[in-house]
Amino acid sequence: EDKVVQSPLSLVVHEGDTVTLNCSYEVTNFRSLLWYKQEKKAPTFLFMLTSSGIEKKSGRLSSILDKKELFSILNITATQTGDSAIYLCALSIIQGAQKLVFGQGTRLTINP
Amino acid sequence: EPEVTQTPSHQVTQMGQEVILRCVPISNHLYFYWYRQILGQKVEFLVSFYNNEISEKSEIFDDQFSVERPDGSNFTLKIRSTKLEDSAMYFCASRPGTSGVNEQFFGPGTRLTVL
Structure with missing residues (x-):
């Protein structure tokens, strides 16, 4: 069974800190790994990773995938209170309509 | 920027009632999905x-659920007996x-709140 495990489940830091969120997975027919940010409602897309070792970067956020060790990390530097959210890791598989299999999320709280 | 829209934002219903949840996907998209998230899960x-x-x-997604694309824009999820x-x-x-x-x-x- 396809499985996505995120850690930590919850993280509280101070504004300006750097955080690393982890996502490990077990899946057959891997296509890509996606990161989403979920604030009050819809998950909003952050990154899609398909190849090992290639960092994706967007402002203070970056992410990388290790397909040998089956994990990904999401880094956020110089955190701001607006980064407070639940960060979701999801796998897309090759077969069928490429449904997403989600992890349970990491709840990140940035205190001023 | 195009976005997916859904209505209503909140639906309260009595157990056993039918509900229809509506979605308008981004135009020219070809694949449509429904997901659910139970509180805390x-x-x-x-x-x-x-x-x-x-x-x-x-x-x-058992027999109580159905989906439909009744026209060129809407995509609905029906729950027959909540x-x-x-x-x-x-x-x-x-x-x-x-x-x-393939990002969704x-x-x-x-x-949806079922009482």
């Missing part, structure tokens, strides 16, 4: 829809379907 896949038919469904355990946030998503592009874009969700 993971986002779970329910069903995918392509070329006017269901392409995949999960174990959750149960208490159907209370959840329901997200619609769509995907272009273009080769190599999510709507804001409908919170």
